[in-house]
Amino acid sequence: MPELRRDPIVGRWVVIATERAQRPSEFPHVPPATRPDGVCPFCPGHEDKTPREVYASGRPNGAPANTPGWKVRVVPNRFPALKIEGDLDRRAEGIYDRMNGIGAHEVVIETADHARTLEAQSPAEIAEVLLAFKARILDLRNDQRFRYILLFKNHGASAGASLEHAHSQLIALPIVPRRVMSEIEGARRHHELKERCIYCDIVGQERKDRARLVHENDDFVVLAPWAPRSPFETWIVPRRHESIFEAEPRERLASCAQALGTTLRRLSAALGNPPYNFMVHTNPLREAPSASYHWHIEVMPALTQVAGFEWGSGAHINPVPPEDAAEFLRKVSG
Amino acid sequence: MPELRRDPIVGRWVVIATERAQRPSEFPHVPPATRPDGVCPFCPGHEDKTPREVYASGRPNGAPANTPGWKVRVVPNRFPALKIEGDLDRRAEGIYDRMNGIGAHEVVIETADHARTLEAQSPAEIAEVLLAFKARILDLRNDQRFRYILLFKNHGASAGASLEHAHSQLIALPIVPRRVMSEIEGARRHHELKERCIYCDIVGQERKDRARLVHENDDFVVLAPWAPRSPFETWIVPRRHESIFEAEPRERLASCAQALGTTLRRLSAALGNPPYNFMVHTNPLREAPSASYHWHIEVMPALTQVAGFEWGSGAHINPVPPEDAAEFLRKVSG
Numbered sequence: 001m002p003e004l005r006r007d008p009i010v011g012r013w014v015v016i017a018t019e020r021a022q023r024p025s026e027f028p029h030v031p032p033a034t035r036p037d038g039v040c041p042f043c044p045g046h047e048d049k050t051p052r053e054v055y056a057s058g059r060p061n062g063a064p065a066n067t068p069g070w071k072v073r074v075v076p077n078r079f080p081a082l083k084i085e086g087d088l089d090r091r092a093e094g095i096y097d098r099m100n101g102i103g104a105h106e107v108v109i110e111t112a113d114h115a116r117t118l119e120a121q122s123p124a125e126i127a128e129v130l131l132a133f134k135a136r137i138l139d140l141r142n143d144q145r146f147r148y149i150l151l152f153k154n155h156g157a158s159a160g161a162s163l164e165h166a167h168s169q170l171i172a173l174p175i176v177p178r179r180v181m182s183e184i185e186g187a188r189r190h191h192e193l194k195e196r197c198i199y200c201d202i203v204g205q206e207r208k209d210r211a212r213l214v215h216e217n218d219d220f221v222v223l224a225p226w227a228p229r230s231p232f233e234t235w236i237v238p239r240r241h242e243s244i245f246e247a248e249p250r251e252r253l254a255s256c257a258q259a260l261g262t263t264l265r266r267l268s269a270a271l272g273n274p275p276y277n278f279m280v281h282t283n284p285l286r287e288a289p290s291a292s293y294h295w296h297i298e299v300m301p302a303l304t305q306v307a308g309f310e311w312g313s314g315a316h317i318n319p320v321p322p323e324d325a326a327e328f329l330r331k332v333s334g
Numbered sequence: 335m336p337e338l339r340r341d342p343i344v345g346r347w348v349v350i351a352t353e354r355a356q357r358p359s360e361f362p363h364v365p366p367a368t369r370p371d372g373v374c375p376f377c378p379g380h381e382d383k384t385p386r387e388v389y390a391s392g393r394p395n396g397a398p399a400n401t402p403g404w405k406v407r408v409v410p411n412r413f414p415a416l417k418i419e420g421d422l423d424r425r426a427e428g429i430y431d432r433m434n435g436i437g438a439h440e441v442v443i444e445t446a447d448h449a450r451t452l453e454a455q456s457p458a459e460i461a462e463v464l465l466a467f468k469a470r471i472l473d474l475r476n477d478q479r480f481r482y483i484l485l486f487k488n489h490g491a492s493a494g495a496s497l498e499h500a501h502s503q504l505i506a507l508p509i510v511p512r513r514v515m516s517e518i519e520g521a522r523r524h525h526e527l528k529e530r531c532i533y534c535d536i537v538g539q540e541r542k543d544r545a546r547l548v549h550e551n552d553d554f555v556v557l558a559p560w561a562p563r564s565p566f567e568t569w570i571v572p573r574r575h576e577s578i579f580e581a582e583p584r585e586r587l588a589s590c591a592q593a594l595g596t597t598l599r600r601l602s603a604a605l606g607n608p609p610y611n612f613m614v615h616t617n618p619l620r621e622a623p624s625a626s627y628h629w630h631i632e633v634m635p636a637l638t639q640v641a642g643f644e645w646g647s648g649a650h651i652n653p654v655p656p657e658d659a660a661e662f663l664r665k666v667s668g
Contacts, residue, residue, distance in 0.1 A: 003655075005560055005561040006561060007559070007560065007561040008520075008524075008532060008536065008560065008561075009517050009520040009521055009524075009532055009533075010513075010516045010517055010520045011520060012561065012563070012648065012649065012650075013561070013649045014561040014562065014563060014649060014650045014651075014652050015649065015650070015651045015652065016652055016653075016654075016655050017651050017652065017653050018653060018654075018655060081643075081651045094539045094543070095532070095535050095536065095539055096539075096560045096561075150643060150646050150647050152641075152642030152643055152645075152646050153642055154641045154642045158639070159639070159641055159642075160639045160640075160641025160642065161641075169642070169643075171643060171647075173647070173649075175649075177646070177647030177648055177649045178647070178648040178649070179344075179645075179646065179647055179648030179649075180646075180647065180648075182344045182648070183343050183344055186342075186343040186344045186345060187343055190342075190343075198342060198343055198429070199343075201429050202342065202429070205428045205429055205430075209428070225341070226339055226341065226342065226430045227339040227340060227341040227342075227346065227347070227348040227430075228348065229346070229348060229645075277641055277642035277645055277646075278642065279642055279645055279646030280646075281646065298645070298646070300645055302641075305492070305493070305494045306494075306640045307486075307488045307493055307494025307611055307636075308486030308487055308488045308493075308494065308503070308611035308612065308613050309415075309484060309486055309503075309505060311486075311513075311563075311611055311613055311632070311634055312484050312486045312511070312513065312514075312611075312613030312614075312615065312632070313484050313505075313507070313511030313512070313513055313514065314346065314511055314512040314513030314514075314516070315346065315347045315348060315349065315507075315509075315511045315512065315513075316346075316348045316349070317348075317349045317351050317415045318348055318349065318350055318351065319350075319351050319352060320350075320352075321337075321350050321352060
């Protein structure tokens with residue numbers, strides 16, 4: 001059983017996921033990009049190579065599950081960091097805290113086409129992926145053990161992707177992770193002081209200044225944040241105040257898909273198909289809509305390394321001002 | 335001039351170091367491992383290939399600076415993330431905060447021998463490196479613009495090292511970085527509650543339990559922390575309460591050198607000379623000794639990737655329990 005352990009000083013949780021590695025000598029542990037027999041488990045016709053699906057879209061009504069014909073398919077991760085069965089069982093060990101590694105770890109297969117990246121897809125196709133994200137949150141949030149669901153994508157081996165076929169992931173956690181808490185608390189402090197949402201303030205200032213604005217449509221702005229952790233970090237932020245990703249209706253998710261698609265295509269054109277990660281940050285599960293927090297997507301091209309300075313300080317050194325990155329991204333084709 | 339920018343939501347500072355990259359297309363920006371002419375600028379006889387030294391040990395009395403004969407040599411970084419000249423000039427831009435990127439960025443050349451790694455050195459030689467760290471802090475802390483000095487080492491290309499010749503670095507900052515602040519605040523909360531230092535409590539529990547203990551000498555314990563961010567993360571912690579690294583006398587730094595040397599040799603033997611980072615965490619500059627904070631060294635083998643889950647959550651997935659890592663490190667030769 002995996003385990004969640006809390007650092008006693010800074011409160012950071014770590015998932016000790018022993019079943020993801022066999023022995024200390026097997027590092028770095030990277031699952032093979034394709035199975036030894038060369039079969040991609042995410043391709044249509046290989047539905048039996050994955051755990052049984054928990055969601056699929058695109059099949060005709062009445063078609064059986066775990067058969068071809070899907071457009072987006074969600075399956076449990078074969079190498080889950082957390083396990084779905086069991087109780088949390090929070091307990092102490094001397095001064096330390098631990099709990100069972102309860103959670104869900106799912107893979108969102110973004111397309112049936114092995115060679116088609118997310119950024120190559122049409123807005124309507126990307127919207128199907130976002131609708132799958134939403135559907136999985138709406139299902140998993142009924143599980144009272146979970147307090148947060150992190151949606152993320154690793155694209156490219158050096159950004160952590162272990163399989164080539166386009167996919168993203170979600171991990172449902174029994175805690176609210178500290179990076180999200182730190183955004184929520186920062187936004188709450190701003191709201192206490194100003195009675196405004198800081199993300200709404202950012203959207204307002206960036207739409208006026210234009211220097212860090214990459215793109216906007218009716219519902220979303222794409223911007224280079226003021227203090228980016230890595231070159232070409234890019235945020236996709238709803239223009240309208242909304243704290244809960246899964247509360248967005250289908251038409252605004254279609255708008256988000258347009259913004260996400262153009263962002264990924266611009267980054268790809270600017271940087272030559274870079275490895276990247278994106279993460280969806282939203283309100284903790286089952287909480288009331290927040291006046292101070294604002295959901296958004298953070299896209300991080302994996303161009304720089306986390307090394308001693310970053311590990312030791314939590315600060316970052318970024319050689320590209322966001323104004324230069326935004327100007328570059330505005331000019332390339334999206 | 336580089337610039338420090340503060341994220342308006344979470345308060346994280348980012349160094350925008352434009353002079354470290356020429357244009358957006360030059361990513362990832364890695365300075366060449368050796369100069370185009372194949373000359374290592376850190377080797378004796380090439381003292382003119384670096385900025386003028388700020389410290390050197392080992393030369394006979396009266397020998398001129400910037401000539402061979404040194405054992406440890408400290409020079410300003412040729413590609414500094416921060417600049418030493420100027421005023422902080424803190425200012426707002428709408429809702430955002432920025433200041434000039436004032437700081438010091440120095441390279442500690444750990445040996446005159448190009449092929450000799452830090453872990454291959456004797457405790458007496460490693461002690462010379464730690465004494466260089468201390469001497470540089472004692473000098474730089476007179477500069478009232480600086481509030482923190484982060485000492486760190488990147489070993490191996492995938493841990494961020496751009497030159498092969500053994501070296502570590504220091505960056506003096508006009509802020510206390512958030513990762514250090516978060517340790518200081520966590521330790522302060524524990525002290526308010528218990529009137530004890532949490533690091534002293536950890537040393538006590540680990541020396542009693544033994545399961546996560548790797549090594550100890552008269553002055554230091556080497557342990558696998560309860561919630562390690564990466565496989566084989568290892569901490570070196572003074573047994574005696576001391577918040578300030580640079581307050582340690584020569585004989586305890588010699589003890590620390592013994593502990594650091596055996597730690598690096600054990601990691602190298604266990605993992606096959608892995609890339610790694612280490613970071614020294616100490617009290618902010620010029621602050622009074624703290625009853626709640628406790629200086630220490632964190633060593634992180636670079637075996638796993640920071641990807642979407644880690645960026646999005648600030649949590650980590652670690653396939654190796656620290657008890658297994660410690661047992662393995664106890665058994666190998668150090």
